[in-house]
Amino acid sequence: QVQLVESGGGVVQPGRSLRLSCAASGFTFRSYGMHWVRQAPGKGLEWVAVIWYDGSNKYYADSVKGRFTISRDNSKNTLYLQMNSLRVEDTAEYYCARDSREMATIWYFDFWGQGTLVTVSS
Amino acid sequence: DIQMTQSPSTLSASVGDRVTITCRASQSISRWLAWYQQKPGKAPKFLIYKASSLESGVPSRFSGSGSGTEFTLTISSLQPDDFATYYCQQYNSYSTFGQGTKVEIK
Numbered sequence: 001q002v003q004l005v006e007s008g009g010g011v012v013q014p015g016r017s018l019r020l021s022c023a024a025s026g027f028t029f030r031s032y033g034m035h036w037v038r039q040a041p042g043k044g045l046e047w048v049a050v051i052w053y054d055g056s057n058k059y060y061a062d063s064v065k066g067r068f069t070i071s072r073d074n075s076k077n078t079l080y081l082q083m084n085s086l087r088v089e090d091t092a093e094y095y096c097a098r099d100s101r102e103m104a105t106i107w108y109f110d111f112w113g114q115g116t117l118v119t120v121s122s
Numbered sequence: 123d124i125q126m127t128q129s130p131s132t133l134s135a136s137v138g139d140r141v142t143i144t145c146r147a148s149q150s151i152s153r154w155l156a157w158y159q160q161k162p163g164k165a166p167k168f169l170i171y172k173a174s175s176l177e178s179g180v181p182s183r184f185s186g187s188g189s190g191t192e193f194t195l196t197i198s199s200l201q202p203d204d205f206a207t208y209y210c211q212q213y214n215s216y217s218t219f220g221q222g223t224k225v226e227i228k
Contacts, residue, residue, distance in 0.1 A: 035217075044209065044219055044220070044221045044222045045158075045160075045166065045209055045211075045219040045222075046219065047211075047216065047217035047218065047219065050217075059216065061216075062123075095165055095166075100168075100171065106213065107213035107216070107217050108156040108168070108171050108211060108213050108217075109156075109158075109166075109168060110168045110177065111168075112165035112166055112167075112168075113165060114164075114165055115165060
């Protein structure tokens with residue numbers, strides 16, 4: 001069955017960096033676009049970034065553009081989110097999510113990981 | 123940017139009730155709308171895509187409708203497992219979620 005397992009969250013000071021990982025299994029990872037979605041404590045969902053199945057295109061929310069970088073290693077079935085210049089307002093649960101369509105990017109998400117919590121605090 | 127507004131923010135209902143949640147887009151998104159269910163401490167669960175297409179395995183008591191700027195999610199007979207927060211998401215242009223509607227026990 002499809003499994004997405006995030007890791008790498010933790011407590012970090014403002015201005016520092018953190019890299020999240022999402023290990024995928026149970027499907028052909030290289031055939032699916034992947035997204036990061038976050039949720040601040042007690043708040044709603046916010047889409048963060050997407051990467052095409054082959055890594056050829058990447059898009060970001062304005063709130064993270066220039067600070068976050070999405071990437072993937074299809075040989076390791078792993079998705080990444082490099083987060084630089086972190087701000088207090090980046091505090092959230094970060095979910096990786098699979099795009100619903102194989103070999104395309106449709107922008108809705110059929111499987112989600114369990115999330116990893118990032119806390120930015122001095 | 124396309125803004126999504128859900129109403130109500132909270133809905134109190136009883137088991138067996140028919141429940142309707144509304145989602146409005148700030149501009150037309152055709153039918154490029156999805157719905158998700160989220161329970162406390164859990165990841166969202168995908169329910170509906172293209173405004174009215176039910177994901178495989180989702181109970182038929184869930185249904186979606188609408189196009190353009192106004193959409194609804196309906197639960198025909200609320201079950202104990204349905205008490206949760208529901209989010210709409212537009213995917214016409216990038217991706218934006220509504221603020222959520224919490225369905226609580228009356």
